[in-house]
Amino acid sequence: MNNSNNYTIILGGGFVGLFTVLHLRQQNYEKPIILIDQNKRFTFKPLLYDLLSQELDESQVCPHYTDLLKDSGVKFVPAEVQEIDLHSRKVKINSTQEYSYENLVLALGNPTGYFGVEGAKENTFAFRDYEDAIALQKHLINCLQQAIQTTDVQKRRHLLTVAIVGAGPSGVELAATLADVVPNWYMEMGGMKEEVRIVIINRGSQILSGDTNKGLQEVAETALRNRNIAVELQMNASATKIEKERLEFERNEHHESLEAATIIWTTGTTTHPLIESLPIPSEKRDKKGRLQVLPTLQLLEFPYVFAGGDCATPMQNSQPPLAQVAYQQGATIANNLKALSMENSPNDSSVSIRGSLMKFGVGEAGANLFNKAIITGEPAHLIRQSRYLTTLPTPVHNFKAVTEWLTDEIFSD
Ligand SMILES: Cc1cc2nc3c(=O)[nH]c(=O)nc-3n(C[C@H](O)[C@H](O)[C@H](O)COP(=O)(O)OP(=O)(O)OC[C@H]3O[C@@H](n4cnc5c(N)ncnc54)[C@H](O)[C@@H]3O)c2cc1C
Numbered sequence: 001m002n003n004s005n006n007y008t009i010i011l012g013g014g015f016v017g018l019f020t021v022l023h024l025r026q027q028n029y030e031k032p033i034i035l036i037d038q039n040k041r042f043t044f045k046p047l048l049y050d051l052l053s054q055e056l057d058e059s060q061v062c063p064h065y066t067d068l069l070k071d072s073g074v075k076f077v078p079a080e081v082q083e084i085d086l087h088s089r090k091v092k093i094n095s096t097q098e099y100s101y102e103n104l105v106l107a108l109g110n111p112t113g114y115f116g117v118e119g120a121k122e123n124t125f126a127f128r129d130y131e132d133a134i135a136l137q138k139h140l141i142n143c144l145q146q147a148i149q150t151t152d153v154q155k156r157r158h159l160l161t162v163a164i165v166g167a168g169p170s171g172v173e174l175a176a177t178l179a180d181v182v183p184n185w186y187m188e189m190g191g192m193k194e195e196v197r198i199v200i201i202n203r204g205s206q207i208l209s210g211d212t213n214k215g216l217q218e219v220a221e222t223a224l225r226n227r228n229i230a231v232e233l234q235m236n237a238s239a240t241k242i243e244k245e246r247l248e249f250e251r252n253e254h255h256e257s258l259e260a261a262t263i264i265w266t267t268g269t270t271t272h273p274l275i276e277s278l279p280i281p282s283e284k285r286d287k288k289g290r291l292q293v294l295p296t297l298q299l300l301e302f303p304y305v306f307a308g309g310d311c312a313t314p315m316q317n318s319q320p321p322l323a324q325v326a327y328q329q330g331a332t333i334a335n336n337l338k339a340l341s342m343e344n345s346p347n348d349s350s351v352s353i354r355g356s357l358m359k360f361g362v363g364e365a366g367a368n369l370f371n372k373a374i375i376t377g378e379p380a381h382l383i384r385q386s387r388y389l390t391t392l393p394t395p396v397h398n399f400k401a402v403t404e405w406l407t408d409e410i411f412s413d
Contacts, residue, residue: 005089005100005101005102006031006032006102007031007032007033007034007099007100007101007102007103008024008029008031008032008033008034008101008102008103008104008105008337009033009034009036009091009099009101009103009104009105010033010034010035010036010104010105010107011036011081011084011091011104011105011106011107011108011274012036012037012106012107012108012109012309012311013035013036013037013039013042013065013076013107014037014042014043014045014107014109014309014310014326015045015309015323015326015327015330016105016107016308016309016326016327016329016330016333017035017037017105017107017309017330018035018042018065018068018330019326019327019330019331019334020105020107020306020308020330020331020333020334020337021033021035021069021072021074021334022068022330022334023330023331023334023335024334024337024338025072025073025074027334027335027338029334029337029338029341030341031102031103031337031341032073032075033073033074033075034074034075034076034077034099034101035065035069035074035075035076035077036076036077036078036079036081036091036093036099037065037076037077037078038078038079038080038081039078039129039130039131040064040065040066040078041058041062041063041064041065041129041130042062042063042064042065042068043061043062043128043129043130044060044061044062045128045129045323046323046357047060047061048061048127048128048129048130048132048133049173049174049177049359050359051130051133052133052136052137052174052177052178052181053177053180053181053362054181055362058130061130062129062130065078077093077099079093079094079097080093081093081108081274082094083274083277084104084106084274084277084278086104086278086279086299086302086305087279089101089102089104089304091104102304103304103305103306103337103340104304104305104306105305105306105307105308105333105337106275106291106305106306106307106308106311106312107307107308107309107311107326107330108272108274108275108311109272109309109310109311110269110270110271110272110290110310110311110321111269111270111272111273112126112128112265112268112269112270113268113269113270114265114268114270115268117239117240117241117242118240118241118242119241119242119243120165120239120242120265121265122242123242123243123244123245123263124165124242124263124264124265125139125262125263125264125265126264126265127170127174127264127266136262136264139262140162140178140182140185140262141185143159143160143261143262144159144160144182144185144186144189144191145189146159147159147160147186147191147195148186148189148190148191156195157195157197157259158245158259158260158261159261160186160191160195160196160197160261161197161199161258161259161260161261161262162178162182162196162197162198162199162260162261162262162263162264163199163200163201163247163258163260163262163263163264164178164198164199164200164201164264164266165201165202165239165247165263165264165265165266165267166200166201166202166265166266166267166268167200167202167204167206167207167208167209167233167235168208168266168267169208169213169356169358170266170267171200171202171207171266171267172200172207172208172220172224172358172360173358173359173360174264174266175198175200175224175231176220176223176224176227176231176359176360176361176364177359177361177362178198179198179224179227179228179229179230179231179361180227180228180361180362181228181362182196182198183196183228183229184228193228193229194229196229197229197232197260198227198229198231198232199231199232199233199234199258199260200224200231200232200233200234201234201237201239201247201249201258202233202234202235202236202237203236203237203238203239203267204235204236205235205236206235207220207221207224207233208220212320212322212353212356213356213358213368215356215368215374216356216358216366216368216374219360219366219374219376220358220360220366223360223361223364223366223376224360227361228361234249234251234258236251236252237249237250237251237256238250238251240255242263245259245260245261245263246258246259246260247260247263269288269310269321270289271288271289271290271311272311275289275290275291275311276289278291280299280301284300284301286313286318290310290311290312290313291307291311291312291313292312292313292314292315293306293307293308293312293313293314293315294314294315295314295315295317295348295349296332296336296346296347296348296349297312297314297329297332297333297336297349298336298346304340306333306336306337308326308329308330308332308333308349309321309325309326309329309330310326314349319351320353322353324351324353324354325351325353328349328351328352329349329351332347332348332349332350335347354369355367355368355369356368357380357383357384359381359384360380363378363381364376364377364378364380364381365377365380365381365383365384366380367380367383367384
């Protein structure tokens with residue numbers, strides 16, 4: 001057992017967790033810090049499509065934590081957290097290893113939710129982190145290789161059909177990216193791009209509905225039509241059952257099905273099981289089970305514990321599950337941990353949402369800047385690139401440079 005009890009432990013190295021750590025290091029925080037994440041790589045999720053399309057490489061989109069934290073003094077533990085005991089201030093990573101803490105940061109995000117659709121978890125690809133992107137890429141290439149070798153037209157059609165469940169931002173950006181790159185990959189093998197199908201299956205009647213990206217709806221629809229191959233939209237179609245390479249859905253009370261060698265699930269989230277297991281009653285959570293936190297991002301009854309990002313929501317000031325929000329909350333948590341360590345009072349977090357950026361295929365994007373201007377096509381792609389990429393330190397070895405890159409270039413106005 002690790003028994004140093006002045007540790008600050010951060011659970012989850014996503015946008016909240018990594019930014020908390022980087023900001024703490026910038027502020028010369030004196031307490032020892034442990035970051036625990038189940039993955040060895042940080043995933044810059046808004047750029048995951050660029051990894052899939054090979055426009056960016058893995059060191060840019062998914063750097064290793066050990067590289068990001070080199071020379072920082074932060075201990076990185078690559079492990080899946082099994083149990084959190086808020087009363088005894090302990091975190092267990094397996095049956096024999098646990099860590100005690102003085103302060104804890106809950107930054108575990110939210111796993112995918114499947115709305116109880118039979119077979120969805122078992123028979124679909126996810127698209128949320130490095131491993132997902134690499135697995136999907138390998139599978140697609142494999143399908144294309146099989147397709148080019150078969151003379152059976154029906155089998156080829158099946159191998160070349162990609163179904164994407166959900167027309168939220170992830171579904172739309174992924175469909176647009178795949179509709180550009182998959183036909184190209186197939187043509188490079190000698191195939192005909194017209195044989196590839198990218199199909200979105202969406203329960204509602206509109207894409208990007210009820211989302212912060214709603215302002216980009218029309219631009220996105222046009223972009224989906226104008227890809228290397230047009231993306232097919234199956235709207236008002238509720239997935240009801242997913243078997244291996246076969247999706248069933250209901251539309252206008254009719255049952256329909258789609259045969260597709262690749263089915264990707266991009267919609268829905270659920271409460272993280274560890275967050276669910278905490279001794280916090282339902283009235284201190286929102287409808288989705290997220291923890292309600294004070295404006296300072298502390299837990300009401302455990303003020304030495306902070307929570308932010310997708311797994312928490314500040315009381316009376318609910319925030320959408322966005323990297324923009326999570327990153328800013330990471331900065332607040334770091335400031336407040338530093339304040340507590342100096343016996344000062346923590347400050348309230350304030351988050352500003354600075355518009356939205358979406359990728360609409362290779363070299364194309366949409367930018368909704370503060371809801372005042374919508375920019376499309378290549379200019380939007382350049383905005384997205386300059387926000388996300390141009391000053392990316394290569395190789396990503398210097399955590400101070402990384403902090404500056406992420407804070408100054410990506411999220412600042
Ligand atoms: C494909 C995709 C694209 C996106 N694009 C955008 C965008 O363009 N703009 C935007 O603002 N937002 C975007 N988002 C949303 C954004 O990425 C999330 O809101 C943000 O990542 C939330 O940050 P977080 O720190 O709360 O959680 P996460 O970033 O999800 O981090 C949670 C971390 O906890 C770790 N973890 C979970 N369980 C355990 C465990 N038991 N033990 C150890 N570690 C664990 C995970 O490995 C992960 O690293 C996108 C999301 C996805 C999936």
